[in-house]
Amino acid sequence: xxxxxxxxxxxxxxxxxxxxxxxxxxxxxxxxxxxxxxxxxxxxxxxxxxxxxxxxxxxxxxxxxxxxxxxxxxxxxxxxxxxxxxxxxxxxxxxxxxxxxxxxxxxxxxxxxxxxxxxxxxxxxxxxxxxxxxxxxxxxxxxxxxxxxxxxxxxxxxxxxxxxxxxxxxxxxxxxxxxxxxxxxxxxxxxxxxxxxxxxxxxxxxxxxxxxxxxxxxxxxxxxxxxxxxxxxxxxxxxxxxxxxxxxxxxxxxxxxxxxxxxxxxxxxxxxxxxxxxxxxxxxxxxxxxxxxxxxxxxxxxxxxxxxxxxxxxxxxxxxxxxxxxxxxxxxxxxxxxxxxxxxxxxxxxxxxxxxxxxxxxxx
Amino acid sequence: xxxxxxxxxxxxxxxxxxxxxxxxxxxxxxxxxxxxxxxxxxxxxxxxxxxxxxxxxxxxxxxxxxxxxxxxxxxxxxxxxxxxxxxxxxxxxxxxxxxxxxxxxxxxxxxxxxxxxxxxxxxxxxxxxxxxxxxxxxxxxxxxxxxxxxxxxxxxxxxxxxxxxxxxxxxxxxxxxxxxxxxxxxxxxxxxxxxxxxxxxxxxxxxxxxxxxxxxxxxxxxxxxxxxxxxxxxxxxxxxxxxxxxxxxxxxxxxxxxxxxxxxxxxxxxxxxxxxxxxxxxxxxxxxxxxxxxxxxxxxxxx
Numbered sequence: 249x250x251x252x253x254x255x256x257x258x259x260x261x262x263x264x265x266x267x268x269x270x271x272x273x274x275x276x277x278x279x280x281x282x283x284x285x286x287x288x289x290x291x292x293x294x295x296x297x298x299x300x301x302x303x304x305x306x307x308x309x310x311x312x313x314x315x316x317x318x319x320x321x322x323x324x325x326x327x328x329x330x331x332x333x334x335x336x337x338x339x340x341x342x343x344x345x346x347x348x349x350x351x352x353x354x355x356x357x358x359x360x361x362x363x364x365x366x367x368x369x370x371x372x373x374x375x376x377x378x379x380x381x382x383x384x385x386x387x388x389x390x391x392x393x394x395x396x397x398x399x400x401x402x403x404x405x406x407x408x409x410x411x412x413x414x415x416x417x418x419x420x421x422x423x424x425x426x427x428x429x430x431x432x433x434x435x436x437x438x439x440x441x442x443x444x445x446x447x448x449x450x451x452x453x454x455x456x457x458x459x460x461x462x463x464x465x466x467x468x469x470x471x472x473x474x475x476x477x478x479x480x481x482x483x484x485x486x487x488x489x490x491x492x493x494x495x496x497x498x499x500x501x502x503x504x505x506x507x508x509x510x511x512x513x514x515x516x517x518x519x520x521x522x523x524x525x526x527x528x529x530x531x532x533x534x535x536x537x538x539x540x541x542x543x544x545x546x547x548x549x550x551x552x553x554x555x556x557x558x559x560x561x562x563x564x565x566x567x568x569x570x571x572x573x574x575x576x577x578x579x580x581x582x583x584x585x586x587x588x589x590x591x592x593x594x595x596x597x598x599x600x601x602x603x604x605x606x607x608x609x610x611x612x
Numbered sequence: 613x614x615x616x617x618x619x620x621x622x623x624x625x626x627x628x629x630x631x632x633x634x635x636x637x638x639x640x641x642x643x644x645x646x647x648x649x650x651x652x653x654x655x656x657x658x659x660x661x662x663x664x665x666x667x668x669x670x671x672x673x674x675x676x677x678x679x680x681x682x683x684x685x686x687x688x689x690x691x692x693x694x695x696x697x698x699x700x701x702x703x704x705x706x707x708x709x710x711x712x713x714x715x716x717x718x719x720x721x722x723x724x725x726x727x728x729x730x731x732x733x734x735x736x737x738x739x740x741x742x743x744x745x746x747x748x749x750x751x752x753x754x755x756x757x758x759x760x761x762x763x764x765x766x767x768x769x770x771x772x773x774x775x776x777x778x779x780x781x782x783x784x785x786x787x788x789x790x791x792x793x794x795x796x797x798x799x800x801x802x803x804x805x806x807x808x809x810x811x812x813x814x815x816x817x818x819x820x821x822x823x824x825x826x827x828x829x830x831x832x833x834x835x836x837x838x839x840x841x842x843x844x845x846x847x848x849x850x851x852x853x854x855x856x857x858x859x860x861x862x863x864x865x866x867x868x869x870x871x872x873x874x875x876x877x878x879x880x881x882x883x884x885x886x887x888x889x890x891x892x893x894x895x896x897x898x899x900x901x902x903x904x905x906x907x908x909x910x911x912x913x914x915x
Contacts, residue, residue, distance in 0.1 A: 293753055297754060297758065301766065305770070421891065422846075424887030427872075428884065430876060430877075431880050552759035552762055555762065555765070556854075559854070570762065574766075575855065593758065593759055
């Protein structure tokens with residue numbers, strides 16, 4: 249995705265001296281077309297996303313009308329509800345109605361909570377966002393240095409350790425690791441808070457501003473609540489961080505190896521630069537752009553990976569919301585949650601693509 | 613082949629006499645490379661043991677996986693129950709041994725279905741080009757845009773929880789990367805001379821696609837499948853853990869962890885043992901996949 253943008257833009261860069269105006273307008277036109285193309289493909293992807301959830305909603309064996317009117321309704325009541333829900337219209341019209349509803353944020357009402365699905369999602373999303381953000385932060389802070397050092401001393405001890413860490417990360421079921429973490433750090437050692445976001449005594453004590461308890465308690469300068477929330481979030485966030493570390497460190501290592509075998513690195517070494525300056529000042533600066541893409545992708549996968557983690561830690565986030573609704577046959581909530589996560593994914597991809605174009609001087 | 617030649621010399625011969633000899637020789641050389649990779653061999657051995665375990669499960673398991681014995685529930689590992697018992701007094705070791713069949717069934721089926729869908733869509737898109745390519749790749753992108761596990765969850769929710777539906781959901785979410793890969797391979801070979809030659813000989817599109825393009829896409833797909841196996845196992849276990857895969861009393865490993873979740877603080881072995889089994893198997897697949905990549909796809913080996 250990223251490489252073809254650089255290739256396309258590379259051909260238009262003016263050779264030397266002052267860029268002549270016609271080339272510049274051509275360049276501008278091409279970039280505008282690129283943005284229009286991106287917007288179009290984004291719209292198509294989102295449309296497809298809705299089509300898939302619409303189809304899933306159609307093929308399910310659960311009768312949505314029965315869910316609303318109950319199984320004791322008369323045939324007349326059933327038919328009335330059937331028409332009110334628009335189910336008598338052709339599928340294409342139903343799909344258009346569905347798009348209209350989703351665009352205006354109307355995912356219907358959740359059967360299990362009785363609330364609008366959109367309000368439910370707005371309530372649970374900050375918890376997932378907080379968890380995934382902290383997880384990514386841990387993954388980046390530990391994974392990037394690990395990958396760089398592993399590449400710099402290829403075959404050394406750090407490289408071996410990084411390899412084992414990544415292998416275990418790719419092979420371990422996250423929900424099992426979460427259970428074992430709870431057993432060891434909560435059950436046996438008592439170092440961290442148990443499941444949930446807060447201890448009972450702090451529940452509802454901090455005014456909700458952002459919905460992220462760490463941020464809210466810091467804003468309220470309630471440091472006891474902050475410490476409590478931190479002791480609850482640190483274990484699940486570290487677990488998610490470990491998964492993102494496994495991925496980020498592998499990618500960092502392979503990006504770095506590619507750079508370190510380039511000729512400019514040899515030149516820098518011949519010039520007499522210290523190894524540190526070569527690695528961090530030259531090679532690392534060149535991988536920082538693709539690394540941003542990797543980090544954005546890993547953030548997206550943590551939003552997803554949090555489904556199982558949230559179950560284990562009774563974390564009241566989007567993942568737990570989707571799964572609970574699923575087990576109680578609450579399709580409005582499941583599909584609403586699925587659309588939101590899908591949109592987050594698409595937006596993150598777009599975001600990393602744009603960031604790539606902005607940061608990479610060759611793409612300008 | 614002369615009688616003085618050993619089998620090894622025959623296999624490694626520079627001047628193979630027949631097509632079969634050349635093919636076997638290439639295979640043997642791949643095997644030699646693979647064998648030199650100790651970790652990959654370890655993975656292979658674990659998987660062979662797993663296959664054996666699944667094949668002879670009724671003979672190997674000391675107890676029935678379903679026999680409840682409420683008098684000896686939640687027993688710690690002991691001489692009688694090597695890995696302890698669960699909340700219904702069932703022998704965990706026996707359940708693990710029988711559960712290997714379910715795991716292999718899920719992984720095997722998904723690994724058969726998903727690459728074939730991907731191969732078909734990818735090669736058709738790459739070979740046909742034009743609007744067919746545009747439409748197929750747009751569909752692929754849409755499926756890639758969904759987070760896999762959530763999409764699988766939504767599918768299972770719609771179809772109803774069962775092993776068959778879990779397999780279907782996993783396969784439906786796993787094919788897009790294969791389609792991308794197969795399309796890329798097809799694009800590099802579709803203008804090759806041998807394709808043009810085959811076309812001049814009168815080969816139809818279907819023949820070109822299935823007899824000339826598919827075989828060349830297979831080796832890179834195999835590597836990718838081997839590397840994805842671990843991910844499939846973890847996703848399948850995740851679905852089982854959520855109660856969306858195999859239904860009780862089936863001894864599915866993910867569901868067994870879910871059973872043990874309630875007792876984690878006091879009776880840790882109930883959840884710990886099946887997790888170790890999942891970990892061992894998915895690590896074995898990862899090691900095997902790395903080894904296969906070195907053999908079949910030397911380009912990607914630098915990673």
